Amino acid sequence: MFLDVLFNIDNGYLEGLVRGFKSGILKNQDYINLVQCETLEDLKLHLQTTDYGNFLANEPGPLTVSVIDEKIREKYVLEFQHLRNHAVKPLSKFLDYITYSYMIDNIVLLITGHLHQRSIQELLPKCHPLGMFEQMGAINVADTSASLYNAIIIDTPLAPYFIDCISEHDLDELNIEIMRNTLYKAYIEDFYNFCKQLGGPTEEVMCDLLAFEADRRAFMITINSLGVDLPKDERSKLYPRCGKLYPDGLNQLAKVEEYDQVKMIAESYADYRPLFENVGTNPADKTIEDKFFEQEVKMNLNAFMRQFGFGVFYSFLKLKEQENRNIIWIAECVAQKHRTRIDNYIPIM
Amino acid sequence: MSSLFRGEEMQLCQIYFKSEVAYSCVSQLGELGLVQFKDLNANVNAFQRRFVNEVRRCEETERKLRYVEKESAKEGIEMDEADETCDAPKPKDMITLEAKIDQLEHDLVEVNTNKDALRKNYLELIELKHILVKATQFFEEADNFSIYNRPDRYGYESDDEHVTLLMSERNRSPFAIGFLAGIMNRDKVSAFELMLWRFCRGNVFLKTADLTELVEDVSTSTFQAKTVFIIFFQGEQLKNKCKKICDGFKATIYPCPETLKERREMLNGVSMRLDELKTVLDQSLNLRKSILVNAAQNLRTWFAQVHKMKAIYHTMNMFSHDQKSIIAECWAPKSEIARIRETLDLETVIIFFFYLH
Numbered sequence: 001m002f003l004d005v006l007f008n009i010d011n012g013y014l015e016g017l018v019r020g021f022k023s024g025i026l027k028n029q030d031y032i033n034l035v036q037c038e039t040l041e042d043l044k045l046h047l048q049t050t051d052y053g054n055f056l057a058n059e060p061g062p063l064t065v066s067v068i069d070e071k072i073r074e075k076y077v078l079e080f081q082h083l084r085n086h087a088v089k090p091l092s093k094f095l096d097y098i099t100y101s102y103m104i105d106n107i108v109l110l111i112t113g114h115l116h117q118r119s120i121q122e123l124l125p126k127c128h129p130l131g132m133f134e135q136m137g138a139i140n141v142a143d144t145s146a147s148l149y150n151a152i153i154i155d156t157p158l159a160p161y162f163i164d165c166i167s168e169h170d171l172d173e174l175n176i177e178i179m180r181n182t183l184y185k186a187y188i189e190d191f192y193n194f195c196k197q198l199g200g201p202t203e204e205v206m207c208d209l210l211a212f213e214a215d216r217r218a219f220m221i222t223i224n225s226l227g228v229d230l231p232k233d234e235r236s237k238l239y240p241r242c243g244k245l246y247p248d249g250l251n252q253l254a255k256v257e258e259y260d261q262v263k264m265i266a267e268s269y270a271d272y273r274p275l276f277e278n279v280g281t282n283p284a285d286k287t288i289e290d291k292f293f294e295q296e297v298k299m300n301l302n303a304f305m306r307q308f309g310f311g312v313f314y315s316f317l318k319l320k321e322q323e324n325r326n327i328i329w330i331a332e333c334v335a336q337k338h339r340t341r342i343d344n345y346i347p348i349m
Numbered sequence: 350m351s352s353l354f355r356g357e358e359m360q361l362c363q364i365y366f367k368s369e370v371a372y373s374c375v376s377q378l379g380e381l382g383l384v385q386f387k388d389l390n391a392n393v394n395a396f397q398r399r400f401v402n403e404v405r406r407c408e409e410t411e412r413k414l415r416y417v418e419k420e421s422a423k424e425g426i427e428m429d430e431a432d433e434t435c436d437a438p439k440p441k442d443m444i445t446l447e448a449k450i451d452q453l454e455h456d457l458v459e460v461n462t463n464k465d466a467l468r469k470n471y472l473e474l475i476e477l478k479h480i481l482v483k484a485t486q487f488f489e490e491a492d493n494f495s496i497y498n499r500p501d502r503y504g505y506e507s508d509d510e511h512v513t514l515l516m517s518e519r520n521r522s523p524f525a526i527g528f529l530a531g532i533m534n535r536d537k538v539s540a541f542e543l544m545l546w547r548f549c550r551g552n553v554f555l556k557t558a559d560l561t562e563l564v565e566d567v568s569t570s571t572f573q574a575k576t577v578f579i580i581f582f583q584g585e586q587l588k589n590k591c592k593k594i595c596d597g598f599k600a601t602i603y604p605c606p607e608t609l610k611e612r613r614e615m616l617n618g619v620s621m622r623l624d625e626l627k628t629v630l631d632q633s634l635n636l637r638k639s640i641l642v643n644a645a646q647n648l649r650t651w652f653a654q655v656h657k658m659k660a661i662y663h664t665m666n667m668f669s670h671d672q673k674s675i676i677a678e679c680w681a682p683k684s685e686i687a688r689i690r691e692t693l694d695l696e697t698v699i700i701f702f703f704y705l706h
Contacts, residue, residue, distance in 0.1 A: 033394050041405065042396035049395055058412060120596055134540050137597025141548055141590055151547040 007308040024051030065331045076320040102131025108180045114140040161186035181238040192242035205303045205311030214243030358683045366675040384679040389669040398666040407659040413454040421641045431649035437657035460637045471626045483577040533600035535574040553582040
């Protein structure tokens with residue numbers, strides 16, 4: 001906890017920079033123009049007038065959606081890495097915490113790819129650049145999670161999260177998903193405690209955001225495991241405990257058998273009741289994931305209302321990712337000429 | 350009336366062009382640099398404007414020119430200064446210019462692919478040569494050590510006949526000691542050693558030797574510090590584990606023969622192939638350089654020309670188009686109106702209206 005007045009000494013430049021980046025996020029008018037594009041070349045032309053500038057200018061050959069995706073990601077990764085390189089403690093530790101979730105995703109990607117017999121050279125470029133660590137290339141040597149821990153994870157910052165995951169079972173599809181969720185639970189609880197300990201505006205903003213993320217995870221795990229053969233006590237071990245649903249909501253969710261029961265549980269929480277209304281599987285309705293995304297965007301935009309906190313850095317990254325998803329959704333619809341659902345992006349500003 | 354303390358008096362004018370002469374008129378006005386056009390199509394998207402295809406073609410040509418420039422910079426070729434007084438090319442000249450630049454880029458890409466393939470081979474052979482030299486040193490040291498410690502074995506007879514470390518006649522069982530030799534970046538060596546120790550539970554032996562000079566890396570084509578390593582292990586499983594770990598750390602493994610005689614033969618073969626490859630590589634590099642030097646004479650001028658052309662099309666995108674004529678609105682300084690009129694009169698029939706703002 002430090003006085004607001006002292007915040008700018010170490011972090012003022014970076015906060016200013018992040019606010020500048022945030023003002024370059026695409027507005028609703030940009031999305032309206034993008035939706036009118038007929039080809040990917042039109043998309044590229046319009047993006048030249050935005051903050052993206054000439055990022056696609058040097059790409060030879062016909063444009064594909066994956067090239068656009070890669071270049072957009074490269075841009076915000078570069079911005080994040082610039083912020084990280086100039087950060088000192090405690091901001092540097094905070095930014096490192098943000099990268100741990102990408103490390104978890106990368107590890108799971110590599111192991112799953114290895115199970116499907118893909119070579120390591122093919123998988124490494126697909127990993128998220130913010131989640132790279134040195135020993136990544138050797139992940140495919142591990143057969144069980146115990147050997148994975150002993151050889152590789154032990155040197156990475158993810159080591160303390162592995163305590164619940166180590167077992168002698170082989171790494172197969174179901175176990176990997178369970179491992180991913182267990183790791184994520186440990187990570188998000190650790191991050192929550194770190195933010196609480198930082199105090200001040202950081203604590204207020206980040207704890208809200210992380211609580212929402214934890215509850216969203218709990219809901220999604222429940223909904224996705226309704227058809228799968230996952231025992232109830234295993235399921236309840238995957239719920240992060242740092243959200244608003246802890247402890248009563250989580251206990252109820254653990255016993256759920258059907259989707260309607262999930263909705264009933266959500267009704268007793270004022271924050272989550274509106275998200276479950278009007279959700280359906282018709283093409284015209286929004287899905288529950290879309291609603292969660294919308295709520296997340298709203299909360300991330302509100303984070304910029306507070307000054308002298310680190311919440312803006314986290315929110316900036318999440319908003320850029322959402323923008324990336326939006327642009328790629330529109331690009332895919334344009335490329336495949338399937339325009340019926342092209343308006344299903346999540347509007348940001 | 351203008352002076353140092355007041356702004357220049359400006360006039361809003363409207364110009365009617367015929368479609369055919371619009372391009373050359375805008376080109377002349379651009380050279381003069383005295384008017385600023387208003388955007389009459391502000392509510393139209395960038396990609397729905399009239400000359401968007403021409404702008405795209407210019408951008409594509411610019412991209413090719415930038416590629417050639419980058420390649421020239423890599424070779425350190427100096428480029429001639431641009432001839433900035435030249436006008437933007439007429440649309441029909443543009444086609445020949447585009448074809449020329451296209452051909453240039455195509456040639457360059459082809460030469461580059463060939464050169465890269467040759468270079469890859471060349472660098473791999475260099476690495477192999479380093480490995481053979483270092484491996485000989487390893488085995489010699491080990492042999493010296495083993496001779497001192499096991500005096501009951503066969504002694505030295507001659508250089509070619511002496512006992513190899515691995516005692517090839519005896520150790521043909523499945524649990525023979527095998528080895529892998531390879532080369533990797535020096536900054537990854539300690540992490541590699543640690544991982545090897547952890548995974549194989551200390552049952553392998555690793556020996557490394559740093560290379561004194563920087564070697565050009567195959568994939569990144571920059572100079573890197575590299576290290577030769579040899580791993581000794583017993584059994585098939587450990588061999589597979591070591592191979593996987595080497596893959597993960599991007600270490601390249603080369604087949605290295607066991608006996609001194611075979612290594613010497615391989616070294617001779619490699620040296621010969623290296624010499625041959627070097628001559629071929631030099632030739633292809635010379636070809637590339639000559640292409641780039643030829644292009645360098647005109648490169649900057651081409652850049653200027655394409656840039657001017659793109660600017661003209663951007664300006665023409667701002668005009669409003671009727672059935673046959675084009676209407677443009679612009680601001681011009683009152684004192685220069687006569688000059689502008691004169692320039693436009695040089696082109697064929699145009700109507701030129703004033704209206705007071």
